[in-house]
Amino acid sequence: MALPDILKYKGWLKTERIIHAFKFIDRKDFLRKGEKHLAELDQPMSIGYGQTISQPLTVAFMMELLQPEPGEKILDIGSGSGWTTAILAHIVSGGVGRQPRKKGKVIGIEIIPELAEYGKENVSKYNFIESGIAEIVCGDGSKGYPKEAPYDKILASATAREIPKAWKDQVKKGGRIVVPVGNSIWLLINKARGKFEEQEHPGFVFVPLVEQ
Numbered sequence: 001m002a003l004p005d006i007l008k009y010k011g012w013l014k015t016e017r018i019i020h021a022f023k024f025i026d027r028k029d030f031l032r033k034g035e036k037h038l039a040e041l042d043q044p045m046s047i048g049y050g051q052t053i054s055q056p057l058t059v060a061f062m063m064e065l066l067q068p069e070p071g072e073k074i075l076d077i078g079s080g081s082g083w084t085t086a087i088l089a090h091i092v093s094g095g096v097g098r099q100p101r102k103k104g105k106v107i108g109i110e111i112i113p114e115l116a117e118y119g120k121e122n123v124s125k126y127n128f129i130e131s132g133i134a135e136i137v138c139g140d141g142s143k144g145y146p147k148e149a150p151y152d153k154i155l156a157s158a159t160a161r162e163i164p165k166a167w168k169d170q171v172k173k174g175g176r177i178v179v180p181v182g183n184s185i186w187l188l189i190n191k192a193r194g195k196f197e198e199q200e201h202p203g204f205v206f207v208p209l210v211e212q
Contacts, residue, residue, distance in 0.1 A: 003027070003040045003056055012060040015067070021090040027056065030081040030122045049112050053081040054157055058185075058204055062155060063087065065187045065201075066178045070094040071104045072152035075170070077141035077179075079108030082119030084157055086126055089134040106134045107148050109141040144170040151175060159183075168194060180204060 004022040007013040013022060028039035030053055035045055044052040063084075068074055068091045076085045085108035092104025108123070110116040116138035120129060128134035137145060141156065142164050149170035156167075159180040167177055168190070177188040177196075187199040 003042060006042070007056060007060045010057075012057050012064070014064055017070070017091050017095065018060070018063045018068070018087075021063075021087045021095055022056075022060065024090055024095060025083070025086045025126065027053070027083060029125050030083040030086070047081045047115065047118070049115055051078075051080050051112065051115060051158075053083055059084060059087070059157075061201070062157075062178050062185060065185065065199075066153050066155055066176055068092060068153055069104075073104060073148065073150075074106045074153045074155065075145055075148070075151045076106055076108040077144075077154065077156040077167075078158040079110045079119050079136060080115055080157065082108060082122040082136065084108075084155060085119065085134055085136065086123050086128060088155070089123065089126070089128040093128070093131075093133045103133065105132070105148075107145055108134065108136045109139050109145050110136065111138070111140050113138050142166070146170065154178070156180065163188065168196065 008019055013019045028036040031039055042056050044055045047053050068088050072092050074088050079085045085106050088106045116136055120136040123129055123134050144166040150172045152175050154167050154171050154177045156179040171177055171190050173190050175190045179186055184200045184202040185204050189197040191197055
């Protein structure tokens with residue numbers, strides 16, 4: 001049984017468009033040479049520079065909290081290998097079923113220049129960069145990315161000490177932020193005028209968010 005099927009069977013993957021993206025975007029395309037044969041393991045893997053590609057179970061859980069939709073604009077903070085950026089790009093572009101009325105976009109932001117380039121190369125394997133569905137930016141994700149704001153959704157894949165105000169300012173009303181803080185994954189839903197509904201899901205481990 002392939003890893004996405006195992007995650008579905010165990011209840012981590014539930015939403016059809018997210019399941020389809022996990023099957024279409026091959027994790028091995030985002031691992032370093034010599035480790036591609038380990039892509040089906042449900043564990044984080046090093047991508048160098050003290051960073052990792054997250055455990056598939058954790059990514060599945062965060063995607064289900066985020067609930068990305070076709071046509072949305074999403075900011076992917078700490079994009080690293082580009083795996084989550086590619087999964088999101090597949091979804092926002094209408095990857096399965098009907099095409100969105102307007103093409104979505106994913107901006108991956110990565111502070112480590114070498115990883116930003118690595119992620120861009122990986123995401124390009126699916127033609128998302130060339131088609132304008134995805135963009136990889138080298139920068140400090142703790143500040144968000146005001147140039148493309150506001151966003152429908154914001155995903156962060158490294159643990160923050162606290163949730164930056166910039167992220168809250170850059171997400172639309174009704175939008176979602178999914179971010180690790182300490183050993184918990186938090187879901188924030190922008191209800192109105194900067195008031196957020198918050199849900200905490202403890203029991204996870206992440207590398208720290210690198211800031212300037």
